[in-house]
Amino acid sequence: MERIAIYGKGGVGKSVVATSLSACYARAGHRVLHVGCDPKHDSAVRLVDGKGSIPTVLDVLADDPNVTSTDRILHEGRYGIQCCEAGGPEPGVGCGGRGVARTLEFLEEMNVLDPDRYDTVLFDVLGDVVCGGFAAPLRQGFARKVIIVVSEEPMALFAANNISKAIHVYQPNGLALAGFVASLKSPDADRAMIERFAATLSTRVLAFIPRDPLILAAERERRTVVEFAPESASALAFVRLSETVLGIDPDAVPLPTPLSDDAFFEFIRS
Numbered sequence: 001m002e003r004i005a006i007y008g009k010g011g012v013g014k015s016v017v018a019t020s021l022s023a024c025y026a027r028a029g030h031r032v033l034h035v036g037c038d039p040k041h042d043s044a045v046r047l048v049d050g051k052g053s054i055p056t057v058l059d060v061l062a063d064d065p066n067v068t069s070t071d072r073i074l075h076e077g078r079y080g081i082q083c084c085e086a087g088g089p090e091p092g093v094g095c096g097g098r099g100v101a102r103t104l105e106f107l108e109e110m111n112v113l114d115p116d117r118y119d120t121v122l123f124d125v126l127g128d129v130v131c132g133g134f135a136a137p138l139r140q141g142f143a144r145k146v147i148i149v150v151s152e153e154p155m156a157l158f159a160a161n162n163i164s165k166a167i168h169v170y171q172p173n174g175l176a177l178a179g180f181v182a183s184l185k186s187p188d189a190d191r192a193m194i195e196r197f198a199a200t201l202s203t204r205v206l207a208f209i210p211r212d213p214l215i216l217a218a219e220r221e222r223r224t225v226v227e228f229a230p231e232s233a234s235a236l237a238f239v240r241l242s243e244t245v246l247g248i249d250p251d252a253v254p255l256p257t258p259l260s261d262d263a264f265f266e267f268i269r270s
Helices: 014-027 057-063 096-109 154-173 191-200 213-220 233-246 261-269
Strands: 002-008 032-037 082-085 120-125 145-150 176-183 205-209
Touching (some): 014 233, 176 191, 205 233
């Protein structure tokens, strides 16, 4: 079973990448589980038909702490994708990361992550992993391959550096940094700089996803660009990315070499 975690700074496009990969794998015949690990619970909305977001794990458990079925947790989306959203507390109340950790615990308790149940499981995870809750897919060994979504913006790369530090810490759990996906904000973005940064961290850029109005149009329709415009350059880039990720052997991937904060800011200025 492929277990892939998509990380990145908020707003960088990681949910676009995660849902597009889920759609690619499902369209290729994989049994897919898509787990949204963001308190905003706005990942699976691109994969499930309906008027709003699906009920979250935390909401269901709050309503019935002794729930023994996954019927209210797992929701079937297009192409048979099983979708789950961790959810989180109301803004300003409680810890969002705890919701991620509790969701993964519940999925394990219910044997949802049994290797024979799915071919591919994708975790769409917010943040710089400064919180142990958001690091749960890494810390608890749920993910095997980690993709970090970046852009040409310094703070997106800073987040990637922080996430790489967490991967370095939890590498004994069997996970590996598969590489970066560059979600570009500008047609004039310095791609060479992103590739140089990836090489500095002992990884590589798996794909460049140019800014594309078709992705925004697909978002408005609550679709992935893979479904909305399957022959577009962006959709084909996601298809190639999905194939590339499957071909990565985690045991052959080097340990990331993240920079200290001072070294990172020196790199950005260079």
